[in-house]
Amino acid sequence: MAERATSTDSKTLRRRSRKARVVSPPPAPRLRLPKEIRRLQRQAPMYALQGISDLSTRLRDMTGRDVIDVNRLMAVMQFVYQQRELARRGPDYAVDDFGFDAEWTESFLVLFKALYRDYWRVETTGIENVPATGRALLVSNHAGVLPWDGTMIKTAIFAEHPNPRHVRALVASLFMGMPVLSWFLRRTGQTVGHPDDTRRLLERDELVLVFPEGVKGTGKPFKDRYRLRRFGRGGFVSTAIRAGAPIIPVSVVGSEEIYPMVADATPAARLFGLPYFPITPTWPWLGPLGMIPLPSKWRIQFHPPVHTESHSPESANDQHLVMTISDEVRDTIQKGIYDNLKLRRGVFV
């Protein structure tokens, strides 16, 4: 009896001891469907694809041209499968210190490339001015209510450059405080527009994209289109000089027409804590449909780099030099916009 008592004692002691506690809970039993249904589930997309390709050949034989683009369908299927694959990674994926998930971002490029090639028919020139390796600061005009221009510059460099690179854009801190947006922006490689962040990214030899106009550029009315706003205090120039990075001016044409902003509802903006609340011919009248951008014709031009490496890091404090370079970059971008507007035959063609 005494032995029994001590054994229960030690058992309770062991139960109470905090060392042996396992934190992770056991996996919960899952409901499984019958085998046949699961097999059908697995193979259904394949059957569907076979059916569609049969239909496509039959239609081509009948009409003599491609009615269904099978390659496009395959791209969509691939995207869906990739997303499922990514969801299966669990917590074991790598993000860099800024929260950038390269694999996840690349899975979205299929969508962005479709927008780039087929929707906005972007023509890119001067891609050879972007270095294949090493740091550089891309400086661009900013327009359109939502930052699609940043997305398209990123896609242009990933799709057209002989050495595809990820561009890291700098975002106003305001957007980093917004739900969903902050998560998506961080995950796809953007970071806060803070001089410290810019310096760190450039020191890691990244391509950094900056919009010196900020929300003043995206929130300007339609009648002011293609007129650059002020470039602030030229902070991007001093950061580039300190990091010894060349500045590459970028002119984007077409982004102004995606959401023609006819008015700004300031009270609504104040209510939602936004910098501006756009009123376009479709927004907010059509609800979510109003968020679909118009299919304008785009042109992106990368200008030859402005070399700031020749200046010593101390000259970053020289306000005169900084403002001179800032004005030079601004003039290059403005001139590039006018050149590309002349090259464009119409707004939508």
Add this chain to the structure above:
Amino acid sequence: MSNPLAAEVARRLATQVPALFGCDVADPVSAIEEMDFVHADTRQSVIGKLVRQLRIDTVVHMAVTVDSAGEDRAAHETNVIGTMNVLAGCAGPSSPVRRLVVKSSQAVYGAAPGDPSFVAEDAAGSDRPAYGLKRDLLEMEQLTQEFSLRTSGCRVSVLRLGYRVSEGTTLGRYLSLPIVPTFAGFDPRLQLLHEDDAAEAVVRGVIQGHEGVFNVAADGIVLLSQAIAIMGGKALPILPPYGRWLGRLALRAAGIDLPEHLADVLTFGSVADCSRLAAIFGWKPAYTTRAVMDSLARGKDVEVIEAPSPPQEYELQVYLQRRRRLARNGHPGAALTVQK
């Protein structure tokens, strides 16, 4: 000493220093043979007498509560008034103190959407009005800085320890929930610090005595969603992104009192730049943030710190210690009593 981290620091210091004295309001979690212990409250100015009578040359101030939700006033009392008393005790020309290590926290930066991705030591308390814990910590550090300016003979180091997720901390308990409610639309970057590394940093601060303020946090980050998945939980984004006090209220119902500074961290994330620590200490935390999460998930974190022993065991250890000293020196050592 009643705090596991302080106890761990004492245990590590015991073998490296000639004499060690501990003081706390509560009993220490485990008795250490080389350490003499007195019951003393930093809220009263007993530290000065203690320091002068015992000719103490190094003071490690760890009575700083960071992880106490709700009791703002008590935390203020401990953090600001307590630090003030400790500093007053160490100040003055008659003071033998040559080295002071003060524990602070990464919470001093707070967390906000406009913060740089890596906050450096100089960025604390520059732009926004502070409240609650952040204000207390800022005030405490300011007092420490004033002390270090006034007292040229004393080297002061302030260690801003990163967020820790051992079993007892709020963040650790939050991440261990089976279903973790998160703020909808946010997936912040988390940077953590292992208990081992926290203790090691304090010990190195004491031994090496580098002057200045240092961030101490692990390398790398994990996203909150990753951290939850590593713990085997499910993230449930239900807490409102705006009006976060509502979410905190809901969490309190679930038994987790999330302090305001942690709610900020779980929304916007806070990552410190530890390059100064690496450059001046010549050391960086052994665990990466991912390794900290993994060790928490395996439940191995508990091994680092001994489970609190019951009071009888403490008294027994003190008794045995006195007997050993009696056998060694012929007398048990003078009993030290300090009026509470």
